[in-house]
Amino acid sequence: xxxxxxxxxxxxxxxxxxxxxxxxxxxxxxxxxxxxxxxxxxxxxxxxxxxxxxxxxxxxxxxxxxxxxxxxxxxxxxxxxxxxxxxxxxxxxxxxxxxxxxxxxxxxxxxxxxxxxxxxxxxxxxxxxxxxxxxxxxxxxxxxxxxxxxxxxxxxxxxxxxxxxxxxxxxxxxxxxxxxxxxxxxxxxxxxxxxxxxxxxxxxxxxxxxxxxxxxxxxxxxxxxxxxxxxxxxxxxxxxxxxxxxxxxxxxxxxxxxxxxxxxxxxxxxxxxxxxxxxxxxxxxxxxxxxxxxxxxxxxxxxxxxxxxxxxxxxxxxxxxxxxxxxxxxxxxxxx
Amino acid sequence: xxxxxxxxxxxxxxxxxxxxxxxxxxxxxxxxxxxxxxxxxxxxxxxxxxxxxxxxxxxxxxxxxxxxxxxxxxxxxxxxxxxxxxxxxxxxxxxxxxxxxxxxxxxxxxxxxxxxxxxxxxxxxxxxxxxxxxxxxxxxxxxxxxxxxxxxxxxxxxxxxxxxxxxxxxxxxxxxxxxxxxxxxxxxxxxxxxxxxxxxxxxxxxxxxxxxxxxxxxxxxxxxxxxxxxxxxxxxxxxxxxxxxxxxxxxxxxxxxxxxxxxxxxxxxxxxxxxxxxxxxxxxxxxxxxxxxxxxxxxxxxxxxxxxxxxxxxxxxxxxxxxxxxx
Numbered sequence: 001x002x003x004x005x006x007x008x009x010x011x012x013x014x015x016x017x018x019x020x021x022x023x024x025x026x027x028x029x030x031x032x033x034x035x036x037x038x039x040x041x042x043x044x045x046x047x048x049x050x051x052x053x054x055x056x057x058x059x060x061x062x063x064x065x066x067x068x069x070x071x072x073x074x075x076x077x078x079x080x081x082x083x084x085x086x087x088x089x090x091x092x093x094x095x096x097x098x099x100x101x102x103x104x105x106x107x108x109x110x111x112x113x114x115x116x117x118x119x120x121x122x123x124x125x126x127x128x129x130x131x132x133x134x135x136x137x138x139x140x141x142x143x144x145x146x147x148x149x150x151x152x153x154x155x156x157x158x159x160x161x162x163x164x165x166x167x168x169x170x171x172x173x174x175x176x177x178x179x180x181x182x183x184x185x186x187x188x189x190x191x192x193x194x195x196x197x198x199x200x201x202x203x204x205x206x207x208x209x210x211x212x213x214x215x216x217x218x219x220x221x222x223x224x225x226x227x228x229x230x231x232x233x234x235x236x237x238x239x240x241x242x243x244x245x246x247x248x249x250x251x252x253x254x255x256x257x258x259x260x261x262x263x264x265x266x267x268x269x270x271x272x273x274x275x276x277x278x279x280x281x282x283x284x285x286x287x288x289x290x291x292x293x294x295x296x297x298x299x300x301x302x303x304x305x306x307x308x309x310x311x312x313x314x315x316x317x318x319x320x321x322x323x324x325x326x327x328x329x330x331x332x333x334x335x336x
Numbered sequence: 337x338x339x340x341x342x343x344x345x346x347x348x349x350x351x352x353x354x355x356x357x358x359x360x361x362x363x364x365x366x367x368x369x370x371x372x373x374x375x376x377x378x379x380x381x382x383x384x385x386x387x388x389x390x391x392x393x394x395x396x397x398x399x400x401x402x403x404x405x406x407x408x409x410x411x412x413x414x415x416x417x418x419x420x421x422x423x424x425x426x427x428x429x430x431x432x433x434x435x436x437x438x439x440x441x442x443x444x445x446x447x448x449x450x451x452x453x454x455x456x457x458x459x460x461x462x463x464x465x466x467x468x469x470x471x472x473x474x475x476x477x478x479x480x481x482x483x484x485x486x487x488x489x490x491x492x493x494x495x496x497x498x499x500x501x502x503x504x505x506x507x508x509x510x511x512x513x514x515x516x517x518x519x520x521x522x523x524x525x526x527x528x529x530x531x532x533x534x535x536x537x538x539x540x541x542x543x544x545x546x547x548x549x550x551x552x553x554x555x556x557x558x559x560x561x562x563x564x565x566x567x568x569x570x571x572x573x574x575x576x577x578x579x580x581x582x583x584x585x586x587x588x589x590x591x592x593x594x595x596x597x598x599x600x601x602x603x604x605x606x607x608x609x610x611x612x613x614x615x616x617x618x619x620x621x622x623x624x625x626x627x628x629x630x631x632x633x634x635x636x637x638x639x640x641x642x643x644x645x646x647x648x649x650x651x652x653x654x655x656x657x658x659x660x661x662x663x
Contacts, residue, residue: 034555038467043477045464045529046484048522052491052499059502107397114394127398129654134405136650138583140617141639144624145408148415195404202401226387249490256492258586259621284494284586291501291590300506307498311491318490322483 056308063301071305077269077286079295084302086309091272092186092280096261097254099190099276100197105247107194108201113231115202116209128206135199143263146192151264155183159277176274184266187276192264193254201250208242208328209235242328248321252314258284283310409647412639419637429596429619435630439638441598445614448599449513449592450582452608453520458574461525465532470558482533485526496522497587505591513599513613516592520581527580531573535566568657579649583642585617594618616642 057064063071067084074085111131115124159182162168163175175182182188212235220230236243266279267289273280281289287306294300423438430437464481472478500519505511539562547557563570593612600606616638623635 031554034558035467035471038463038471041460041463042467042472042481042529043464044460045488045526046481048525049484049488049491051503052496052522055499055503056495059506107400110390110394110397111401113390114398118391118394127402130402130405133647133650134401136580136646137405137408138585138617138642138646140583140585140621141408141412141643144620144635144639145411147624149407149411195401198401226383228387228390229383231390252490256490256494258492258494263624284492287494287498288586288589291498292593304498304502307495311495314490314492314495315487318487319483321490322486 053311056304056311060301060305060308062298063305066298067302067305071302072309075270075272077290079299082296082298084298086283086306088269088272089281089283089286089306090309092265093255093282093284095186095273095276095280096190096193096265096282097251099187100193100254101247101251103191103194104198104201104250108198108205108246108250109243111198111202112205112209113227115206116235117227117231128203131199131202134195135203139196139257139259142192142196143260146188146260146264150188150192151183154185154188155181158182159185162277172276174275176278178268178271178273178278179275180266180279182277184264184279185277186265186273186280189261189265189282190276192260193257196257196260197250197253200253201246204246204249204325205239205243208239208246208325211242211328212238238331239328241324241331245321245323245325245328248317248324252317252321255317256284256310256314258288261285262288283313409643412636412643415633416636416638416640419633420640424634424637428598429623429634430630432626432631433628437630437634439616439619439634439641441595441614442616442619442638443641445513445592445595445599446582446616448608449516449588449613449615450520450578452514452517453524453581454574454578456517457521457524458528458578461528461577462532462570462574464525464529466536466558466563468529468533469536470554470562482530485530488526489530492586493519493523493584494586494589497590500587501590510605510610511591511593511612512610513592513608513615516588516613516615519587519591520584523581523584523587524577527577528574531577532570535569535573536562538569539565572653572657575649575653579646583617583646585621588615588618589621592618594622 063084066082067074071084071086072090073087074083075087076083076085077088078084111127115128115131119127162173162182167173168175216234216238217230220234225233261282262285265281265285267281267285268279269281269286269290271278271280283306287303287310291300291303294303421438423436424440425438425443426440427436427438428441429439464485468478468482472481496519500515500522504515504518543561543565544557547561548554552560592615595606595612595614597606597614599608599613601610602608603610605611620635620638620642623631623638626632626635
């Protein structure tokens with residue numbers, strides 16, 4: 001009896017008798033109340049998103065009625081004549097995102113391999129921290145760095161080299177009619193985007209690869225497989241759905257990134273870029289660059305319509321990402 | 337992991353040359369011709385070369401990522417360090433084309449906007465996370481909320497800016513620091529909720545059970561035992577969520593805008609609720625595009641301040657609360 005009491009006091013838990021001292025009604029009330037308060041907060045998180053969707057639809061209604069779905073297939077942005085279209089921005093978004101994904105995905109996968117298989121855990125922790133630090137740098141810093149360092153480099157070195165060699169004859173690299181030297185271009189924005197989404201895809205892929213049961217991999221090594229063979233034939237198959245999820249997460253980030261792209265993409269919102277070296281615009285950067293100049297009701301409504309489209313696109317990819325990541329969690333029984 | 341590697345280095349010699357034969361013992365599904373084709377011997381040297389190439393490329397990729405980060409940090413420090421002096425923190429920006437001045441108003445504005453955002457989002461996000469981890473768990477509502485929160489974290493921040501613009505700025509007819517805070521709070525909310533949930537899930541169930549077994553009500557077990565046990569992780573999560581939004585630019589573009597003046601009171605045209613409020617990120621964005629060397633210098637100084645704050649707090653949190661990763 002006495003030892004039990006001593007034990008209870010020794011713990012850092014709540015002081016004994018505190019609950020007993022409270023009046024009876026309060027005791028019955030407190031637990032459900034706490035539950036309800038936390039539930040309301042939990043639901044707030046969900047309700048917030050539906051509010052966002054509702055407000056966007058409501059406020060873009062003027063533009064939706066006026067411009068309809070042909071908004072998506074029109075190239076125009078002229079407040080004076082009231083004609084608006086999202087096609088150039090959509091094309092630019094797809095192009096910058098593609099450049100970013102093509103570069104970032106393979107890099108992220110091999111870095112994730114490095115972190116999970118090739119280096120000892122302590123080194124992996126240091127490298128992992130570095131990757132997370134890269135993810136923590138705000139996008140405006142990437143944008144400024146791109147503007148002052150990468151744009152001149154692309155303009156003076158890379159673009160002349162590409163246009164001067166056989167590379168400049170390839171379909172996506174041949175300068176189009178709006179070519180402006182290649183400094184501010186889809187390619188520059190895509191390169192910076194690649195660096196920005198690299199840590200996200202790496203971190204998610206690493207987590208997924210870590211969920212592959214060790215025994216399965218060891219069975220592969222035991223059969224005499226090389227590290228690459230184990231990765232390709234065991235880990236990647238096991239983790240495939242998770243990697244797909246990680247890819248969609250990165251894709252969603254690249255689609256919605258605003259500041260860095262606004263700095264670098266050139267802001268040409270009246271042409272569908274023919275070449276990666278041409279300037280262009282993206283949905284997000286068009287909103288950022290045009291918003292403070294919008295004056296008429298239709299003008300603002302059209303920009304909010306753009307926001308709604310961007311929201312819908314990223315939503316699709318985020319939901320896909322969640323579905324695939326959940327599938328990965330289920331097949332491996334771990335948490336990702 | 338290390339043992340497995342050692343084993344495979346020792347064992348590669350025999351596997352390549354051994355003839356293809358279906359595994360004996362337990363009856364498995366019959367082997368298709370394509371399976372047998374996959375078992376034909378391959379060149380040992382080629383497999384080794386491919387493996388080495390992949391390993392080298394992994395190192396190259398990792399070094400590339402780290403090199404780019406160092407390059408960016410180096411560039412920001414090199415160009416920004418000259419702008420940092422006492423006036424940088426205490427004075428208003430100079431008139432365009434003039435020398436001197438600082439980003440005092442923008443620094444103050446960012447601190448206030450971020451603080452108010454944290455004040456709104458951290459408690460709600462925290463309690464929401466508590467509900468997910470302690471009450472909702474794997475129920476249908478909780479699964480839905482979790483899914484929405486995860487998706488929410490991927491909404492582009494510019495879209496959040498557009499939303500707050502449409503919901504607040506447009507009806508009220510003016511930009512304001514408060515609108516900026518609400519946009520940032522919106523971004524923080526799901527991050528805080530999911531972080532809290534993840535951290536509380538790491539607390540062993542025995543702690544909850546022993547509390548409940550002693551007749552302590554559920555809410556006291558949660559607040560006094562579970563959350564106390566997860567304290568360090570929760571603080572880290574809260575700080576990192578706050579730091580993350582402090583560096584946001586896109587949502588502020590459409591909400592807080594920017595101002596050349598000090599934040600002055602609450603409701604006047606220079607007040608927090610009443611008018612555009614200066615903030616660091618938008619000011620850096622504006623100044624970096626100006627063709628005046630002093631403005632660009634201030635922009636780099638601002639960038640340096642942002643990067644030092646973000647990376648510094650990240651490192652600091654890791655150092656202080658490394659203990660929190662024990663379970």
